[in-house]
Amino acid sequence: MSIFVNRETKLVVQGITGRDGSFHTRQMIDYGTQVVAGVTPGKGGQRFEDAVPVFNTVADAVEETGADTSVIYVPPAFATGAMFEAADAGIKLIVCITEGLPVVDMTKVLPFLEERGVRLIGPNCPGVISPGQSKVGIIPGNICAPGNIGLVSRSGTLTYEVVDQLTRHNMGQSTCVGIGGDPLIGTNFIDCLEAFENDPDTAGIVMMGEIGGTDEQQAAEYVREHVTKPVVGFIAGRTAPPGRRMGHAGAIISGSSGTAAEKMAAFEDAGIGVMKRPIEVVELLKARL
Amino acid sequence: MNIHEYQARALFRQAGIPVPDGDVASTPAEVEEIARRLGGGVVVKAQVHAGGRGKAGGVKLAQSPEEARVAAEKILKLTIKDLPVEKVLVAPIVDIASESYVGMIMDRESQRPVMMVSPAGGIDIEEVAAKTPEKILKLAIDPRYGLLSHQAMGLAFFLYDDIKQVRAAARIMEQLYQAFMTNGASLAEINPLITTPDGEVLAIDAKISLDDNVVERRPDLEALRDESAEAPSEVMAREAGLTFIKLDGNVGCVVNGAGLAMATMDLVKYYGGEPANFLDIGGSSNPEKVVSALRIITMDPNVKAILFNIFGGITRTDDVANGIVAALEQFSVEVPIVIRLTGTNEDQALAILDGVGMTALKDMDEAVQQVVRVAQEAA
Numbered sequence: 206m207s208i209f210v211n212r213e214t215k216l217v218v219q220g221i222t223g224r225d226g227s228f229h230t231r232q233m234i235d236y237g238t239q240v241v242a243g244v245t246p247g248k249g250g251q252r253f254e255d256a257v258p259v260f261n262t263v264a265d266a267v268e269e270t271g272a273d274t275s276v277i278y279v280p281p282a283f284a285t286g287a288m289f290e291a292a293d294a295g296i297k298l299i300v301c302i303t304e305g306l307p308v309v310d311m312t313k314v315l316p317f318l319e320e321r322g323v324r325l326i327g328p329n330c331p332g333v334i335s336p337g338q339s340k341v342g343i344i345p346g347n348i349c350a351p352g353n354i355g356l357v358s359r360s361g362t363l364t365y366e367v368v369d370q371l372t373r374h375n376m377g378q379s380t381c382v383g384i385g386g387d388p389l390i391g392t393n394f395i396d397c398l399e400a401f402e403n404d405p406d407t408a409g410i411v412m413m414g415e416i417g418g419t420d421e422q423q424a425a426e427y428v429r430e431h432v433t434k435p436v437v438g439f440i441a442g443r444t445a446p447p448g449r450r451m452g453h454a455g456a457i458i459s460g461s462s463g464t465a466a467e468k469m470a471a472f473e474d475a476g477i478g479v480m481k482r483p484i485e486v487v488e489l490l491k492a493r494l
Numbered sequence: 495m496n497i498h499e500y501q502a503r504a505l506f507r508q509a510g511i512p513v514p515d516g517d518v519a520s521t522p523a524e525v526e527e528i529a530r531r532l533g534g535g536v537v538v539k540a541q542v543h544a545g546g547r548g549k550a551g552g553v554k555l556a557q558s559p560e561e562a563r564v565a566a567e568k569i570l571k572l573t574i575k576d577l578p579v580e581k582v583l584v585a586p587i588v589d590i591a592s593e594s595y596v597g598m599i600m601d602r603e604s605q606r607p608v609m610m611v612s613p614a615g616g617i618d619i620e621e622v623a624a625k626t627p628e629k630i631l632k633l634a635i636d637p638r639y640g641l642l643s644h645q646a647m648g649l650a651f652f653l654y655d656d657i658k659q660v661r662a663a664a665r666i667m668e669q670l671y672q673a674f675m676t677n678g679a680s681l682a683e684i685n686p687l688i689t690t691p692d693g694e695v696l697a698i699d700a701k702i703s704l705d706d707n708v709v710e711r712r713p714d715l716e717a718l719r720d721e722s723a724e725a726p727s728e729v730m731a732r733e734a735g736l737t738f739i740k741l742d743g744n745v746g747c748v749v750n751g752a753g754l755a756m757a758t759m760d761l762v763k764y765y766g767g768e769p770a771n772f773l774d775i776g777g778s779s780n781p782e783k784v785v786s787a788l789r790i791i792t793m794d795p796n797v798k799a800i801l802f803n804i805f806g807g808i809t810r811t812d813d814v815a816n817g818i819v820a821a822l823e824q825f826s827v828e829v830p831i832v833i834r835l836t837g838t839n840e841d842q843a844l845a846i847l848d849g850v851g852m853t854a855l856k857d858m859d860e861a862v863q864q865v866v867r868v869a870q871e872a873a
Contacts, residue, residue, distance in 0.1 A: 225808075281707070307708045308600050309678045312637040315605050331807070345807050345837060360753020362805045365837065366858065369805075386752065388680070389605050415753055418602050441756035444763045445772065446741060454599040454681050457610055457623040457630060482764060483757055484859050 207335035207380040208355065208400040208407070209298060209326070209392075210274065214339045217242040217263060217272035217296070219279055219287045221253050225302075226278035229343050230257070233276075236346040238339045242266035263294035274298040276332065276341050281305035284328060288314050292323045299391070300341045301327035311389040318391065325391025331361040331383035344368070344381060352377015354490065355401035357394055358413035359386045359420075363441060366483050367413060374487040379407040386415065394424035402432050409435045409494050411486060412477070414468055416442030421468040425475035435493035437478035437486060440465045495704045497718045498541040500583045502682075502700035509673035511666050511684075513697050516585030522566040528584040529562035535587035538565045543723045544575040548617065552579060555587060580722055588698055593686035594653045595619045596667060598674045600681075600705075604634040607674060609641065609667060611649045615686035641671040654689070662695040663687065677715060678708025727790050734786035736775055743768025745869045746791035746800040746829075748784070750775050750809045758803045758862065767866035770797045775809070784817025785824065792827055799830050799869035803858060806837025815843035819850050830868045834861030 216233070220226035221243025230253060234240050242260055243253050249261030260266040263275065275291040277284055277299065284303040291299045299318070306328045318325050326333055332342010337351035348365055350372045358364040364383050371378060382397050384390055394412060401407045410432070414421040421440065428436050443465040472479050478489040497505075500518040507513050517528045518541065529536045540552030547553055552574050554565035562584065572579045595615035601608040612630045614622045623630050631652045635641050646664035654660050666687065674682045683701040690696065709715045721729050731738030737752065741759075745767045749755035752774045759769040771791060775783050791797055804814050814835060821827070833854040835843055840856075847854055855861040 282711070305707045305710065307678050307711075308680060308705050309607075309637070309675055309708065312600070312606055316636070316638065343808055348837070358753070360751060362749075362751030362807060362809075363753035363757050365805045365807055366754060366757070369836070388600055388602050413753070415756065420602065423603075439757075441753045441760065443756075443760045444769060445756055445759070446739065453595075453620045453623075453685065454597040454610060454683055456620050457597065458599050458601055458603075458608060458632070482761060482859065 206404055206406040207338060208397070208404050209324070209333050209380060209382065210335050210339045210341050212338045214274050214341065215239050215241045215270065215272045216341060217244060217266045217270070217275045219244045219263065219275055219277045219291065221245055221257065221259060222248055223278055227253070229278065232346070233340050236340040238341065241270040241272050263290050263296065267294045267296065272296065274341060275300070277301040277303055279303060285310040285314055288325065289317060292318050292321050297323060299323060299325045300330070300332050301325060302330065302332055302342055304329035306387070308387070308389050311387070315389065315391065326382065327385045327391060329387045330385030330390070331364060333380060333382045335380045336378050342383070344383065348372055349381060350377035352379065353406055353408040354378045354411060355397070355404065355407040355409070356381040356411040356413070357397035357401075358383050359415045360413060360441065363413055363483065367411060367439070367486050370484060370486050371411075376487060376490065379404060388418070394420055395427045398424060398427055398432055398436075402434060407434065409437070409490050411490070412436060412438040414438060414440045416440065416445055416465050416468070417463045419463060422471040425471040425477060428477055429475040435478070435490065437480060437489045437493065438472045439480040439483060439486070440468045440472070495706055495709050495719060496543045497702055497704060498543070498581070498720060499539065499700055500541055500581070501718045502702040505673055505677060505702060506670075506697060506700050509669040511669045511673070511697050512695070513700065514586050514588055516583055518581050518583050519566070520570070520581050522563045522570065525566035525582060525584050526559045526563040529556065529559040532584065532586050536562050536584050537587055538562055538569055539583045539585070540569050540572060540574060540579040541581040541583055542574050542577040542579055543720075544577055547574060550574045577723060585698070588688065588696060589691050590686075591689045591691050593688055595683075595685045596670060596687050597683040597685065598670060598679070598681065601634065606634040607637060607671070608632055608634050609649060609671065611652055611667075613653050619685060635671065637675065641668050643668070653687075656693065659689060659693060659695050666695065666697065677702070678705040678712070679703060680705050727793055731773070731786070731790050734790075735783060736773060736787055736790070738790060739772040740794065741769055741771050742796070743770045744796050744798040744873060745865055746770045746794070746797040747803065748773050748775060748787045748791065748800065749803045750805065754803065754805060758801070758858070761859065761862045762801070762866060765863050765866045767869055770794055781813050781817035781820055784814055785821040788818070788821040788827060789825065792825075792829070797829055798872040799832065799865050800827070801861060801865040802831065802833040802835065803861060804835040804837070806835065806840060809837075810839045811835040811837055811843035812839040812846060815846040818852070819846060822850065829872065832861050832865040832868065834858055
């Protein structure tokens, strides 16, 4: 099994005829993802590479093909609208790859999705892959292998680095999720931890965090209370310079400065194996499995 | 993007928030003239993107235009947290009866804009929050309905007893909410919000940080950018579409992706080196970006060796290799370059590098150890 996407996932690509959308649609089809439809307003009735039907609206795509998952590659100015549209059309999982979305807009999108029971991954994320089953987004398929390690990460290429280490040491993955690095995101660490804990085919979990915010500290608390499977974690940004901070509101709201040291301490307190280098993921996981 | 206090005051005024008169100046003579026009005592405040201006001597009171001129002469010579003071704000001294705090931030946890108020305003507000959290009232606002009148009144009653002051503060909070949302702010603060002895409620300090993703789409906000507040290399990088932060070490780093870039810097440090910069060439693969990256890094005389750490996903490693070759054709790079690349099109990339007698490593740890060693030998 896996979390969020699998063999049954029926995908519609929003922005399928764009530069990024067309490139990555080809990659997803090659990987074996069921890409059942694409959407580009004004290009309804065409076919993408003689294979995938293109529709004017997500609603048409859902009605004609039964798509249940959407991936968004449209430019930032249209990405908010694309999320509203997908949710209204009955899509249950939206993966938004597009970066550059105003946080103010996300405060309006998120409650809209929540009311409709829609899961969002992203925005500004590399997407999700269940190796050997389905890839939704831009994570390179060739570095992944099927297996029982679940991975959740705030960054893109750092995720690839760690997945690559795992695969080279015969530790395949159930699902890898890139949740994105924006301040307001849909699916967070805790959502993924809960899903991995409940997934019978995931035996161990890798969490890749970063400086900023308190998501990792909350995730660590969740691990302590609810996760029985072994977890290892990494925090990027130990040497990042402190920003030229303005105002007090950040410290007041979180009671935290979001430093790497604070996050690594929270991981250790919760029994999470802390990697000092990405390469240590293999050794730390093996010792715990 | 951070903006200056005088710019934040202007955005507050646009929203209708009562802010005392005042003006910005860049010479002592201008300061004297503004002080004369305002009449009475004035405060002269350094306009730099840094906290702790008062403690650094960047805020001075003056009782006459001449005193204001002298204060400005001193402040305009200061450098606060590496930032030279080029502008000062001149505003009238206001008699203060009480100081409160009103702030707004985008809260990751509630996923909403949150307004926070405290009757214990001033520079020690963080200590107040840490030691006496009961003196802070927070409200997560549903952006579909905005800050409702009764919510604003509830927050204002936490600050004041006098109904006139409560109404005035509630109105300021609604205006602050509007200013926050319409300008796509990530933070906005009035600290302090004061009452005067005759009962007026005024905002006498203004802070706003803007969401870069909004600034990109809004020329009126982009115009508020102060490039003198950034290192020249950082301005160059932004114009080239790169994210760059200059640091003090001697190992230049060119990486794709922010997370991997941070992890690379951490690893440089782990193996005993010091990173010279954070540089993310981003997801797209444009050889021109690589040329700009090398140009910016080689401007720093501290750099003794350069590391490329590229994990190709959307970034095609052959594009990066082409960028390195193009850069070396355009200008000479005097320091050794260590290249680690793997992922999309790596065979083509290795062939391109081989064509100019260069090699690349596949392993990140190995590459970082090598670049640290090379930099130490050259230092």
